[in-house]
Amino acid sequence: MQQHRSTQRRLMPRARQLYLLAVVCLSIGTAALAEPAKPPRPPGKPTIYQPDQQTCQVSTITAAYQRHLAPFADQPEAVKQKLRGMQADMTSRTIDGCLSQGLLSAGEAAQLRRKLGLHSGPTAPGR
Incomplete structure (x- = not known):
């Protein structure tokens, strides 16, 4: 009889541990079911910008x-360099759009590119 009681004492904590583990697992599972994960939103369609006469003025650009x-202006030089590159690409694309719409002359485009330190000529397609 003495041996039976000591076995019960050793098993009780194990049974309690399993019970607590089951409760925790069930509560986690219930919480997961209560709030199903939302699928990520698909990316929006990119806006295709069509320049107009006001946008294509040399002073506006x-x-x-x-x-x-x-x-x-207060950022580290590496950050400013990256931003200048991005801004140069966007500005070049604007100039290209203005040229293709006939809203900016080739001479004005060349002058703008020199003034802003942009590469000459149209940007590569698909860039």
């Missing part, structure tokens, strides 16, 4: 280029 870089 120049001011926009400088205005978009100004808030980052």
Whole structure:
């Protein structure tokens, strides 16, 4: 009889542990069922920008280029260099769009590219 009691004492903590484990697993499973995971939203369709006469003015393009870089003047040089590259790409694409729409002359485009330090010629398609 003495041996039976000691076996019961050793098993009780194990049974309690299993019971607690089952309760925790069930509560986690219930919480997961209560709030099903939402699938990620698909990316939105990119907006294709069509330039207009106002946008294609040399002064507008120049001011926009400088205005978009100004808030980052206090950043480290590596950050500013990356931002200048991104802004140069966007500005070049704007100039290309203005040229293709006939809203900017080739001479004005070349002048803008020189003034802003952009690479010459149209940007590569699909860039």
